[in-house]
Amino acid sequence: MCFLxxxxxxxxxxxxxxxxxxxxxxxxxxxxxxxxxxxxxxSKTKLATVQKDLQDVANRAIxxxxxxxxxxxxIRTVERQxxxxxxxxxxxxxxxxxxxxxxxxxxxxxxxxxxxxPYYLLVANAFVWAAYEVGVPIRWGxxxxxxxxxxxRVKDDPGETMMELYRRTRQRQGRKTFIDAVHFEIPR
Ligand SMILES: [Zn+2]
Numbered sequence: 001m002c003f004l005x006x007x008x009x010x011x012x013x014x015x016x017x018x019x020x021x022x023x024x025x026x027x028x029x030x031x032x033x034x035x036x037x038x039x040x041x042x043s044k045t046k047l048a049t050v051q052k053d054l055q056d057v058a059n060r061a062i063x064x065x066x067x068x069x070x071x072x073x074x075i076r077t078v079e080r081q082x083x084x085x086x087x088x089x090x091x092x093x094x095x096x097x098x099x100x101x102x103x104x105x106x107x108x109x110x111x112x113x114x115x116x117x118p119y120y121l122l123v124a125n126a127f128v129w130a131a132y133e134v135g136v137p138i139r140w141g142x143x144x145x146x147x148x149x150x151x152x153r154v155k156d157d158p159g160e161t162m163m164e165l166y167r168r169t170r171q172r173q174g175r176k177t178f179i180d181a182v183h184f185e186i187p188r
């Protein structure tokens with residue numbers, strides 16, 4: 001859940017200069033803003049292994065993003081998932097990767113990749129608006145408590161906002177946080 005007020009009645013798209021319609025009325029909008037970023041052949045190959053809806057969202061996100069990123073992982077075998085859990089890099093054998101409902105991204109700064117969190121908050125911003133435009137629910141590993149990131153269409157930095165909400169929620173519950181900011185999935 002996103003408890004922050006959405007900007008109504010005339011929220012502004014952070015990347016496209018125009019009013020944002022409500023979540024109940026998805027529209028196929030004409031892309032006004034277009035980034036110069038494109039997926040590499042390797043990213044496209046990874047993306048092709050997952051569900052079409054998720055591909056559509058990622059393909060729109062790369063057009064909307066102000067932060068370059070690639071796709072490093074799509075569908076996963078049960079064996080690989082077991083390996084990642086054993087290594088502590090994943091928490092569950094019930095991963096959405098196994099069924100082709102999840103992707104992992106990698107942020108790029110020029111030709112170099114980076115694991116620094118701020119880059120991933122920017123990528124998450126793009127996914128919020130891409131999911132909204134394409135009309136597909138998306139859950140992000142930077143805020144597990146947000147079941148559909150489209151609910152957090154706040155004007156500035158929805159990625160940062162969602163992560164903060166998640167951290168506070170877990171703190172209140174006295175539970176540990178597990179931030180997996182590279183991960184985006186279609187929720188169950
Ligand atoms: Zn993942």
